[in-house]
Amino acid sequence: xxxxxxxxxxxxxxxxFVLVGMNSDESPEVFKAAAExxxxxxxxxxxxxxxxGPIATRWGVRGWPTIYVIDAAGIIRFKNVxxxxxxxxxxxxxxxxxxxx
Amino acid sequence: MTxxxxxxxxxxxxxRVLSAAVAAVLALAAPGDPAKEYxxxxxxxxSTKLGYKEAYLAFKEKFEAFALANKGTEEAVSAKLWxxxxxxWHREEKTMESRAAALAEEILAEAPKSPQIAxxxxxxxxxxxxxxxxxxxxxxxxxxxxxxRGSALLRLALGVKGEDRKGMxxxxxxxxxxxxxxxxxxxxLADAHLAPHDPAALEVGKSAPDxxxxxxxxxxxxxxxxxxxxxxxxxxxxx
Numbered sequence: 001x002x003x004x005x006x007x008x009x010x011x012x013x014x015x016x017f018v019l020v021g022m023n024s025d026e027s028p029e030v031f032k033a034a035a036e037x038x039x040x041x042x043x044x045x046x047x048x049x050x051x052x053g054p055i056a057t058r059w060g061v062r063g064w065p066t067i068y069v070i071d072a073a074g075i076i077r078f079k080n081v082x083x084x085x086x087x088x089x090x091x092x093x094x095x096x097x098x099x100x101x
Numbered sequence: 102m103t104x105x106x107x108x109x110x111x112x113x114x115x116x117r118v119l120s121a122a123v124a125a126v127l128a129l130a131a132p133g134d135p136a137k138e139y140x141x142x143x144x145x146x147x148s149t150k151l152g153y154k155e156a157y158l159a160f161k162e163k164f165e166a167f168a169l170a171n172k173g174t175e176e177a178v179s180a181k182l183w184x185x186x187x188x189x190w191h192r193e194e195k196t197m198e199s200r201a202a203a204l205a206e207e208i209l210a211e212a213p214k215s216p217q218i219a220x221x222x223x224x225x226x227x228x229x230x231x232x233x234x235x236x237x238x239x240x241x242x243x244x245x246x247x248x249x250r251g252s253a254l255l256r257l258a259l260g261v262k263g264e265d266r267k268g269m270x271x272x273x274x275x276x277x278x279x280x281x282x283x284x285x286x287x288x289x290l291a292d293a294h295l296a297p298h299d300p301a302a303l304e305v306g307k308s309a310p311d312x313x314x315x316x317x318x319x320x321x322x323x324x325x326x327x328x329x330x331x332x333x334x335x336x337x338x339x340x
Contacts, residue, residue: 005335016330024338028284028317034339035317046317049283051338054293055312060300061336068334070309074325079305086333093331 001065002038004083008090009042015094016072018042024051024064072097139176142167143183157187178215181208188227201227205236209243219249222256233260251277251287259294270295309334 009019021044025031028046035044047053051064059066069078069089078089146160161184168180185204191197205221205228212218222237233256240253251273258269270291278288298310312324312334324334 001337008333017332018327018330019333019335020324020327022312022334022336023317024336025340030339031317043322044316045312045314045322046284047314048285048290052290053283054285054289055314056336057290057293058297058310059303059336060297064336064338064340066336068303068309070332070334072329072331074309074328076303076305076307076309090331090333097331 001082002040004086005042006039008087012090012094016097017090017094021045022047022055022059022061024053024056026050069093135171135174135176139167139171139179142180154190157190161187173211175212175215175217178208178212178217182217182220185221185224185227188224197227198229198232202229202232202236205232209236209239213243214245216246216248218244219246219252221249222252225256225260230260233257247277247280248282251280251282255282255287255290267295 005019019042021040021042023031023044024047025034026049028049031044031046034040045055047055065082067078067080067082067086068076069081069086071077071093077093078086081089142160142163146156146164149156149159151159164180164183168177168184171177171180181204185201185208188197188200188204191200201224208215208218208221218240221240225233225237228236237253237257241250241257244250244253254269254273254277258266258273261269273287274291274295278286278291280287282290301307302310309324314322316322324332
């Protein structure tokens, strides 16, 4: 998943787009090591140090990765889209924004 | 004849020589010092080429002997927690639960004031339900440390359903709100368990609930900071 997300973020760096991570690693150090190794440049929440952290608990997340795609107005538009499907979802929403829908 | 300089050694050889040297220094510096002796034991157990299970089986008796010889010390508690963490490897032979209960009971009997007792409830999945209730209740009632009592109460709450669960989570929020747990507080976790989002509110077409939290450096951040952009929210971990 990292290579795909890295290329998505890179491709859309000038667009009104952001990838926000919800990290469930056991410590900030584990996450930071991964972030450095995998060049994860996007903002990430650190969710308490486990898969049962407060954010994942409140959102009922039971599987990783879990993906939500949210539009500029804050509406959930897609769930669990991966790879090309994620690209298409994001590109479609950016196009909507430009066309002023 | 050519000589081999240190820089040309395979990294693996260098690492082995270094860890053997560190272990030797620790052994010399520490006759009869449980802290140094325990540090060496842990270092030895980590420097093998064995897999997790094999390393556990190879070192199990050493950790047991250390705990026995240093009974009542914090290092003996650490050794028993190492054994408790590894009871998982006994699940197939069906002795995981009995071993976990015995180790936890021994720690509580030998070092009832140890702050490390706070870690016992983190191994909740290793215990039989009845043992879990008995042992975690004992921690809740007897530990002088809020971190240990809170951790026991959290796992007792999550082990039951309905009103019992709600009551215990409310007690956790009331009595342990600001007590640190992992990298947050018991209060945050109790809030999340008491008020999870309705799954219907997380469907496509609904307004995404805000997320207020912190990054890995502890800096506050909010999902709503990104309003006006297309946002991919990605729950992930490095595993």
